Amino acid sequence: MVCSMTGFGRCLVENGGITQQWEIKSVNGRHLDLKWRLPSCVRSLEPRLEKVVRRHASRGRVDISLQLQFAPDMSPALHFDAVAASAMLDSLCQLARDRGEAWTPDYTALLSLSLLWGEAGDEVDEELVLQLEDGLTLALQDWNEARSKEGRALVTDMRARVLRMEEWTELIAGRAPEIKQERADTLRERISEALATLGTELEEGRFLQEITLLADRLDVSEELTRLQTHLERLRELLESGTDAGRRLDFTLQECFREINTCGNKLPDVQLSRLVVDFKNELEKCREQVQNLE
Incomplete structure (x- = not known):
């Protein structure tokens, strides 16, 4: 199923004294661009959690945040960087002496400096990792449900537009022979009038040669065949949902190319309006x- 790259997902899981709340927001993007906001105690898990996300998404800018709460007896041990704290205090003491000012360290201020605090070890308990992966998966499923819903709406809209363009293609195919005949009649009339002023009659053989050249310049049968093929391809891609965004964008560019050529080859006011409407639908x-994955 075709999915939108825009969506929102959320998951709240309470299990074994650990509460995790995930939030996922995404907008369209050319590639998969992940932005994480994780607690410091599990920040080292980004590469592993990214593998979970890549099983559910391939494109878009995705912001993922996690809030973790632990029961009092399950809070991860914290490590205080005493060396860095001492270096800070020594520098401040030296600054105060150089300025001839009295200064007394406020040790409670160190509690608010996140760079001095971190997890006690680099390894995160495997049970916690598995719980986080499960919670992230649930949030991704909720996110994908929202993206699929929007994707279905976009597909429904595009199907209606493709149907409209197919009808217009048939109108162009029916009008093209009439334009050829009208241009041929106009050409015959103008040449006959010009020759009449000179007292000369129209040479039929020479006229047929000119008409043949004109018919070649006005022929859009190949363009219309390719255009119809591209429109059919659009239908297939909307049904398949496999890497649909990129493929649809390319196919739409090809449709632009063919309908633009038809408009240039067939000088007709009625047809020109139809070509303009066709381009508007393609746009x-x-x-x-741009919002499809």
Whole structure:
């Protein structure tokens, strides 16, 4: 199923004295760009948790945050960087002496300096890791549900636009032969009038050569065939959902190319308006595709 890159997911899990709350927000992006906000005690788990995310997403800018609460007897041990704290205090004492000012250290201020505090060890308990992976998976499932819902809405909208463009393609195919004939009749009339002023009659063989050249310049049968093929491809991609965003964007560019050529080859006021409407629909589809994964 085609998914939007825009979505929101949340999960709250309480298990064994540990409460974890995940929040996931995402917007469209060319590649998968993960931004983490994790507590310091589990920050080292980013590479492992990223593998979980990549099983659920392939594109977009994704912000992932985690709030952790531990029961009093389960709080992870903290490590205080006494060496760094001593160096800070010594520097401040020296600064006070150099300025000739009295200064008394406020040790309670060290509690608010996050750079002095960290987990007691680099290893996180494996049971906690598994719980976090499960919680993240639940949040990702909620996030994917929101993305799928929006993706279905975008697909429904694009299907209607593709159907409209297919109908217009048939109108262009039906109008093209009429334009050829009208241009041929106009050309015959103008040449006959010009030759009449000179007292000369139209040479049929020469005229047929000119008409043949004109018909070649006005022929859009190949462009219309390719355009219809591209529209069918759009339908297939909307159904498949496999890397749909990039493939849809490329196919829409090809549609732009073919309909633009048709508009340039067929000089007709009615058809020109139809081509403009066609391009507008393609542009709206491209805007929708920018949000698809």
